[in-house]
Amino acid sequence: MGNGTGIGRVRGLGSARHGAGHWLTHRYTSVSNLLLVLWLIFSLATMPGLDYESVRSWIANPLVAVPLMLMLVSVFWHLRLGMQVMLEDYVHDKGLNFFAILILNFYTIAGAAAGIFAIAKIAFEGAAS
Amino acid sequence: MARNRSRPLSPHLTIWKWGPHMAISILHRVTGNGLATAGVMGVIWWLMAAATGPEAYAAFIQCATSPVGYLVMIGISWFFFQHMMSGIRHWVLDMGAGYELHTNKTWSLVIPVLSTLATIALWATIFAGKI
Ligand code: HEM
Ligand code: HEM
Numbered sequence: 215m216g217n218g219t220g221i222g223r224v225r226g227l228g229s230a231r232h233g234a235g236h237w238l239t240h241r242y243t244s245v246s247n248l249l250l251v252l253w254l255i256f257s258l259a260t261m262p263g264l265d266y267e268s269v270r271s272w273i274a275n276p277l278v279a280v281p282l283m284l285m286l287v288s289v290f291w292h293l294r295l296g297m298q299v300m301l302e303d304y305v306h307d308k309g310l311n312f313f314a315i316l317i318l319n320f321y322t323i324a325g326a327a328a329g330i331f332a333i334a335k336i337a338f339e340g341a342a343s
Numbered sequence: 344m345a346r347n348r349s350r351p352l353s354p355h356l357t358i359w360k361w362g363p364h365m366a367i368s369i370l371h372r373v374t375g376n377g378l379a380t381a382g383v384m385g386v387i388w389w390l391m392a393a394a395t396g397p398e399a400y401a402a403f404i405q406c407a408t409s410p411v412g413y414l415v416m417i418g419i420s421w422f423f424f425q426h427m428m429s430g431i432r433h434w435v436l437d438m439g440a441g442y443e444l445h446t447n448k449t450w451s452l453v454i455p456v457l458s459t460l461a462t463i464a465l466w467a468t469i470f471a472g473k474i
Contacts, residue, residue, distance in 0.1 A: 241437070244430050251423065259468050266400045269393050286386075293379035300376055329387045332394035 236295055243292035250285035271341035279337040283330050290326040294318065363451035367429050370455075374426035382419045420465055424458035 224230075257278075261268060272278055297318050305311040359365070392403035406412050432450055435441045441450065 241434070244434075248427060248430070251427075255420070255423070255465065259465060259472075264404075266393065266397050269400075273390075273393065289383060293375075293383065296375050297379055300372060325383060325387055329390050332387075332390035335394040 236298075240292060240295045243288050243295070246284070246288040247292050250281060250288055253281065254285060267341065270336050273333060273336045274339075274341045276337065279333050282333050286326050286329045286333075290322050294322040362448065364447050367432070367451040367454060370425060371429040371433070374422040374429075377422050378419065378426060381415070382422060385415070385419060417462065417466060421458060421462040424461040425455065428454045428458050 257272070258264065261272060273282065298315060301311060301314045301318065305314050389403060389407075392399040407416065432441070432454060441447060
């Protein structure tokens with residue numbers, strides 16, 4: 215272990231002590247996933263129809279658009295943390311693991327952005343068009 | 344990963360007799376990652392189609408209501424209920440409860456039954472609405 219550069223001094227000392235935060239955030243988002251995804255399933259199952267007009271007018275309601283966006287934030291956050299653990303368990307090569315987590319970050323941000331943008335577009339355009 | 348070769352590794356996967364708690368454990372991982380990929384992409388496709396316009400939405404509905412589409416959606420819903428219930432099991436285990444052999448085994452057996460019942464109830468509601 216070196217005592218020169220910062221990285222030389224911390225290498226080999228184990229975790230950066232961020233594990234508990236990761237773990238707890240995963241539990242928090244699992245609680246919000248439970249509530250918000252169940253709400254989505256219940257709403258979809260009880261809606262009179264899932265045709266274009268019905269779905270758009272449902273999403274255009276602010277009391278739907280906001281929880282739907284929150285659901286995406288919660289689900290993507292949870293999935294980002296969960297898939298990292300899976301990748302750390304199975305992708306042992308350091309370089310490949312770094313690359314896999316890079317792709318996971320892109321996937322998370324791109325997916326959540328696409329979904330939130332779609333909801334916002336419908337909400338701001340209104341049900342018609 | 345660096346490890347000290349002079350120290351033994353603990354016995355791993357292959358040496359244990361399979362039990363329901365192992366199945367629940369690996370299913371939690373399989374369902375979590377399945378939802379994270381197929382499940383989430385399905386929802387994003389649905390939202391993007393609705394935001395894009397009637398033609399895009401019609402294409403989505405055509406795929407979703409095909410036999411394969413229903414199979415995938417039913418599968419994803421079972422994945423969700425299974426992951427949700429084993430997730431609640433994780434909450435209990437995280438609090439340090441439920442590790443007694445009998446309790447652990449019982450819940451591991453009950454959870455897939457509950458998630459299958461929830462899936463049947465959901466699709467029965469959906470199909471009943473269509474008749
Ligand atoms: C559709 C939404 C969800 C997605 C996409 C999702 C995805 C994931 C993923 C990818 C993992 C990592 C699996 C692993 O490393 O073994 C995970 C773990 C976990 N999930 Fe979810 N999940 C969702 C909903 C839920 C819900 C509703 C709950 C709770 C009721 C929950 C509770 C948990 C818990 C406690 C863990 C950690 C298990 C462990 O310590 O290994 N999840 N989830
Ligand atoms: C067939 C048997 C096994 C299966 C299917 C299995 C499956 C899994 C899965 C899916 C996870 C991650 C999700 C979770 O934390 O719940 C996990 C975590 C883990 N497994 Fe296993 N496993 C098995 C046997 C073993 C054995 C024999 C050992 C050790 C001797 C072991 C040690 C661990 C450890 C230390 C973790 C991390 C727990 C944590 O992060 O909280 N597993 N296992």
